[in-house]
Amino acid sequence: MAEIKKLSEVVEILNGYAFESKKYVEAGLRIIRIANVQDGVIVDNLPCFYPVNTDVNIEKYKLFENDLLLSLTGNVGRVGILPVHMLPAVLNQRVCCLRPKSQNVSYKYLYYYLLRRCFVEDCIKASKGVAQLNLSTKWLANYPIYIPNISKQEHIISRIEELFSQLDTSVAELKTAKERLRVYRQAVLKEAFEKVKVHIPFGKIIDARLGKMLDKEKNTGNYRKYLRNINVRWFSFDLSDLLEMRIEDDEIEKYSVSHNDLIICEGGEPGRCAVWDKHDSIFYQKALHRVRFLDNSNPKFYMYYLWFSAQTGQLCRYFTGTGIKHLTGQSLSKVVVPKTDRPTQDSIVAEIESRLSVCDSIEKTVETALLQAKALQQSIMKKAFEGRLL
Secondary structure, X not given: OOEEEEHHHHEEEEEOEOOOHHHOEOOOEXXXXXXXXXXXXXXXXXXXXXXXXXXXXXXXXXXXXXOEEEEOEOOOOOEEEOOHHHOOEEEEOOEXXXXXXXXXXXXXXXXXXHHOHHHHHHHHHHOEOOOOOEOOHHHHHOOEEEEOOXXXXXXXXXXXXXXXXXXXXXXXXXXXXXXXXXXXXXXXXXXXXXXXXXXXXXXXXXXEEEOEOOOOOOOOOEEEEEEOHHHEEOOEEOOOOOEEEEEOHHHOOOOEEOOOOEEXXXXXXXXXXXXXXXXXXXXXXXXXXXXXXXXXXXXXXXXXXXXXXXXXXXXXXXXXXXXXXXXXHXXXXXXXXXXXXXXXXXXXXXXXXXXXXXXXXXXXXXXXXXXXXXXXXXXXXXXXXXXXXX
């Protein structure tokens, strides 16, 4: 007979420990942090390790294969099952471990039950914090969970995984299609730019200027909206969160972006760029290069070339810095670019945009299908726990 129980009645809820980052080592006990707990999976990106010989009571925070882990901060309510290849491992703070108290409760059953979107929504509602959500394990302990007998649990798991397996095949095909589109885009640009045989340093045909330094203490003048690195995407601008800084009237021309200027990121993702196609001007910060051409070049021609160069790894040869990479003005001027007449540039841009628009259309269809697959996963779990999957 099925029962509704508190989560703490069926699992041990274990909190993590605040392992000191200054004591991290190259190899040892893997620390499972909040970043490792993603949507439905435990990832092994940027692994961190702690010494095996430590005065911390490791046994208290030791993890085992198939432990169910849950995020308590930020993207609260994410769950994943710890795989054996990540052991030996210990639990960091702001991640909790849910470990079944008896063999009458399947860890997979709990996993799928908590993987439902409604659980995440309940976690968000129960969390506190503005800038960053924080979920209490006290609330988690009282969370109601439907527990049928173990035979029924296994049946639910079997039906979910059977349908998920079929769905995974379709998702894999969609992801393959996305990868083929990525390769095709590169082929389109490679073919287009191979038509141009002459190459020169970028500095010979451009006037590049960095934007205004943001200094809240020293900057004077009127507050004006400006572009930051984050506002520049590949081929377009995101103007949803523009900030303002003080700019004097005599600095307007010096730090303004005008129609057909090519705006290039100096840091962040160096080289990422877009052409300002608006007739209204805007200001820009020092993290960006404003590029104007000394001849009548088509700025989109070089926008697409920089993207092609970034995708093929050629552009990174001009970056400076060890940790954080930069594309300085001096480096930008050294980037070797194709040079041809304006009619040829216009023709190449038209060809690129025509072929890429087809890619974009297909990719939108693929993305929609992937979202539908995600929604179908939720539908499968909902029906399973409502007893509507035979």
